[in-house]
Amino acid sequence: MLDRFVNEGMKGKSEATVKTYQHAIQQFAEWLDGAGATLEDFSRSDVQQYINYMASKKKTAATINKVFNAIRKFCKWAKKMECVEDINVVKAPDYKQTAPKALDKLERNQLIRNVDRSGNKRDYAIIMTLMYTGLRVSELVALDKSDIDISERKxxxxxxAGKGNKERTLPLESEARRAISKYLEERTDDHEALFLSNRDKRISVRSVQYLFEQHNLNAHQLRHTFITGLARAKHDPAIIQSLSGHSSADMVLRYSRATEEDKQRAVENLYID
Incomplete structure (x- = not known):
C-alpha cells in the first residue's frame, strides 16, 4: 500500500518530498505493526497515539508536524480523512516570525579559508556554490555539468530539480565561477553530474551534510546566509524570492527579522564610537 501511495498519491512532488513522506509513512507502518494494526485498517486513535509516542520520545515540534502532514496526505489518498480529524499535534514555531541562523562575516571567511587550505577543489567549489547561490542541498547534488554556463566575464x-519541480536560472558570482572551473579542470571522467563523490558517483545529500559537520555547521546555513545577506542589503523581495526559489514572499520576509544575536550585538555596541 505504501508503494501505491508513492506512485499514485505523490505524483508531481519533488524527489526530496517523496523520500520524506515515504520515510514518514514507513516509520508509521512499523509502529502500527507493533500496535497490531496496518496501513489498511488503522484508526484515528492510532494516529493520536503515534503523535503522542513521538512527543514522548522528545521529537521536535517541527518533526512531529512534518510526520503528521505525511500521514494526512496518506489519509487523503486512502480516503481515510476521519483518521486525522481533531488530532492534537504539538504546535510548531511560526518560522515566518523568526530569523534563520546565518553565518556572520567572520564565520563565512573562516569556512572559506579552512576549506580552501584543505586543497580539496570539489569541497571548495561546493562551499562557494552554496555561498553565492543559496541552493538547497538537494538542488546542489542534482546539478549536472550541462547546467553550468561559464564564460570569462559571467x-x-x-x-x-527545484522544490515543487520549479526551474530557475541563477547568476554565478566570480569566485563561485572560478571555484567550479578549477574543480572541473581536474576532472577526467565523463560523468554528467557536476559534483562527484569519492567513489566517482553523483554526490549525495548526506555527503554534503557530512562536509559541513566537519566544520560544526549545518549545510542549510549557507542558504540562510545567502538569503539573509540579500534581505539585509534591502534588495527587492521579488528578486530575493526569484533567486531563492521560495514559493511565498512571506517566507522571504522572515530573513530580514532581527535575531537574538543581532539584538545582543546592538546593545553591546550601543555607545561604541
Whole structure:
C-alpha cells in the first residue's frame, strides 16, 4: 500500500518530498505493526497515539508536524480523512516570525579559508556554490555539468530539480565561477553530474551534510546566509524570492527579522564610537 501511495498519491512532488513522506509513512507502518494494526485498517486513535509516542520520545515540534502532514496526505489518498480529524499535534514555531541562523562575516571567511587550505577543489567549489547561490542541498547534488554556463566575464547555473519541480536560472558570482572551473579542470571522467563523490558517483545529500559537520555547521546555513545577506542589503523581495526559489514572499520576509544575536550585538555596541 505504501508503494501505491508513492506512485499514485505523490505524483508531481519533488524527489526530496517523496523520500520524506515515504520515510514518514514507513516509520508509521512499523509502529502500527507493533500496535497490531496496518496501513489498511488503522484508526484515528492510532494516529493520536503515534503523535503522542513521538512527543514522548522528545521529537521536535517541527518533526512531529512534518510526520503528521505525511500521514494526512496518506489519509487523503486512502480516503481515510476521519483518521486525522481533531488530532492534537504539538504546535510548531511560526518560522515566518523568526530569523534563520546565518553565518556572520567572520564565520563565512573562516569556512572559506579552512576549506580552501584543505586543497580539496570539489569541497571548495561546493562551499562557494552554496555561498553565492543559496541552493538547497538537494538542488546542489542534482546539478549536472550541462547546467553550468561559464564564460570569462559571467556565468549562470540552471536549477532543474527545484522544490515543487520549479526551474530557475541563477547568476554565478566570480569566485563561485572560478571555484567550479578549477574543480572541473581536474576532472577526467565523463560523468554528467557536476559534483562527484569519492567513489566517482553523483554526490549525495548526506555527503554534503557530512562536509559541513566537519566544520560544526549545518549545510542549510549557507542558504540562510545567502538569503539573509540579500534581505539585509534591502534588495527587492521579488528578486530575493526569484533567486531563492521560495514559493511565498512571506517566507522571504522572515530573513530580514532581527535575531537574538543581532539584538545582543546592538546593545553591546550601543555607545561604541
Amino acid at each position: 556565468g549562470s547555473l540552471k536549477v532543474r
